[in-house]
Amino acid sequence: MKKQPQRKCVGCGHMKDKRDLIRVLKDEEGIISVDLTGRKNGRGAYLCRDQACLKMAEKNHGLEHSLKTRIEDSVDASLEAQFQTFPSGENDSLTEKRPVRCPRSPAGAGDLGSSMEGGVTV
Numbered sequence: 001m002k003k004q005p006q007r008k009c010v011g012c013g014h015m016k017d018k019r020d021l022i023r024v025l026k027d028e029e030g031i032i033s034v035d036l037t038g039r040k041n042g043r044g045a046y047l048c049r050d051q052a053c054l055k056m057a058e059k060n061h062g063l064e065h066s067l068k069t070r071i072e073d074s075v076d077a078s079l080e081a082q083f084q085t086f087p088s089g090e091n092d093s094l095t096e097k098r099p100v101r102c103p104r105s106p107a108g109a110g111d112l113g114s115s116m117e118g119g120v121t122v
Contacts, residue, residue, distance in 0.1 A: 004018065005017070009058035010045045010046065010054075010057045010065070010066050011054060011121050012053050012056055012058035016048065018038065018046070020048075020049070021047060021048060022034040023038050023046055023091045024044065024046075024047060024063060024067070025042045025044045026041060026068075027041065027065040032067065032069075033043040034079070034082050042108065043066075044067075045057075045063050045066035045067055047063075049086045049087060051083055058071075062111055
């Protein structure tokens with residue numbers, strides 16, 4: 001199983017899988033938008049798929065700090081409108097807990113079915 005990259009939400013500060021977060025992007029022209037692909041060029045910041053995290057990021061200036069620019073009220077309103085179209089982080093199927101599987105141990109190592117008597121496996 002491939003390890004998922006982790007990113008930090010600039011609103012609540014929790015570390016989550018990159019694919020479970022939304023990327024807000026400032027491109028070369030200074031235009032701030034939502035990057036759904038996560039591949040566009042520019043400086044990015046990550047937010048949970050929750051309206052409350054966007055509000056916290058606005059309050060604590062997390063987006064401004066991460067994007068290294070002043071965000072105007074019109075851009076905040078535009079981001080809020082876009083965030084309303086996304087499913088909430090609590091109900092999102094991407095954020096459900098997945099079972100964690102332990103890696104397999106090397107063959108024979110820690111085999112519970114064998115017993116040691118006199119240094120010889122029986």
